[in-house]
Amino acid sequence: MTPAPTDRAMTPAPTDPAMPPAVIELRGATKSYPGGVHALRGVDLRVAQGELVAIVGPSGSGKSTLLNLLGTLDRATSGEVRVAGYDVNRLSDAQLSALRARHIGFVFQHFHLAPGRSAQDNVADGLLYGGAGLRERRARARTALEEVGLGHRIDHLAHQLSGGEKQRVAIARALVGDPDLLLADEPTGALDTASGALVMNLIRQLHAAGTTVCVITHDNDIADSLPRRIRFRDGEIVDDSGPPGPSGSPAEHTDSPAEHTEEVPR
């Protein structure tokens, strides 16, 4: 079932041809569940390439539903959802899988690492469904781990790592495929303050290196530290600080955040 885009769709952000292309575009996106629960009530949103966005709101505000739509794990009930330029409603389940494999990286609150496997293998799994061979996956995993400052933990098993390290492994796994969009769902939710700050630092560096990042959080302090904040309540955007001006956006896109490696504290 693919509902047609609603006509009340409007362009939320200024469509300046000079602006970088959108990674996320939502037009009148709604999500309802049987029983009359409206998790999202007509959301319009545009996130451009290279942005770092906080999606913030209390639990039940619809931000997790939004994450599922942005991550193409779920489809909107109505409205249009475009991710990395693809109209999600027009893609089959298999095509959505390919979209996730190549264009979206996920970071979860609870890391979701395979406990008995090494950090390298966990990160290499981020490339498993993209078609790369084992040798290439391992080599790129090694590089990604070095990028998040875990070059010395490559052969450690996932359950031997600290919480902060686990989340950095998870970030490396999300990054290893060089995605257009990094979705982080409460990335510091299961960490102590120090590790959480470290993880946020890493995210900011990735952003500085050109990665588009959406951080979903209920933590206002974290949201306030990010350049753009989109506040949710009852399935609607109640406040969008908007994309920062040209001075606030990254001036240039570097292909890889590798040059920042040494800045990552261990």
Add this chain to the structure above:
Amino acid sequence: MSGPALRPARLSPADILRTGASGLRTRRTRVVLSALGIAIGIATMVAVVGLSTSSRADLLARLDRLGTNLLTAEAGRNALGQDVKLPKSAVAMVERIGPVQHATATGAVDARVRRSDAVPEELASGVTVQAARPDLLDALNARVDQGSWLNPASERLPTVVLGSVAAERLGLTAPGAKILLNDRWYVVTGILAPIELVPTLDRTALVGYPSAERYLGFDGHPTTVFERSTDASVEAVQGVLARTVSPGDEGSVKVSRPSDALAAKAATDKGLTTLMLGLGAVALLVGGVGVANTMVISVLERRSEIGLRRALGATRGSIRIQFLTESLLLSALGGTAGAALGAIATFAFARTQGWIAVVPPWSLAGGLGATLVIGVVAGLYPAVRASRLHPTVALSAS
């Protein structure tokens, strides 16, 4: 803006195996236990087939050694219920049948066997006396266990050779002793090894014709004629044997082929083998249910892993093949272990029986094939269930 057409990448066979095995590596105890069910089933079936094949092979080897070309013609009773006597010329007449290579005879001697004169005459020893020709041993492929067989000299003297059971019944373990036949002392010159083709002779005391006629009142009429012919003509000889040994009274002569009894034994084992195979199949079925159960639980437990894999870009098909592969690996593990166990059991048991162990390759192939079928059948439902799991539901399970 719209990117190029999206097509999910195919996992290489090696990656399919790796992902399928990843679930097994972290749950070893459960893997061993559920593979054990399959292993027991396969081991039972392989061992049953192996043992029945080995025992049959042994029997056939024995038959081969003993020959299937021996026929016996035994005097029975005529229509009036009287004992029939075969003519003294019976052996000579049988020898005149074209394909017959060898003919000999034994004749029942009405004599009582006693260990010594201290044993009362009324006490039955369970040993009968037969008069035999010196060529009997060759005709039956029998051999002497201890001492010596009758020869042209000793067949005239009061000497006796005992069958293996007869020696046991008389309490003799070595030749040299004297026993009483009727009231005549006979020297035991030899004890025979068991005669597989004609086990009735094991219970007899064999004496020479001349000696039997002279000391025991034997009338010289044979009661059983033994003959060997070429393999190809056994049936033809069987057709004329009764008529030849007792012309005009062939109805009272019983012709039989002793090797048939051994061959029949091979056939009767079949029923037991079928029953055991059935038991093995039940064990295998239970093992399969165990694998299915393990897989269903595995899918339930690993919802968040499934969600993660979907988020990383796994298609429903990749999830399905992962769990199917896991189930296949699980049962293949059990199947391989079972086939090995079954083969080892066959070799061990065959060794204790002195057989040559035979494990038919088709039983191994069949066992492994059955395992793979079980793996697919047991894994299909859990795999489909895993692949149908909605990614958001799977991820929220943690």
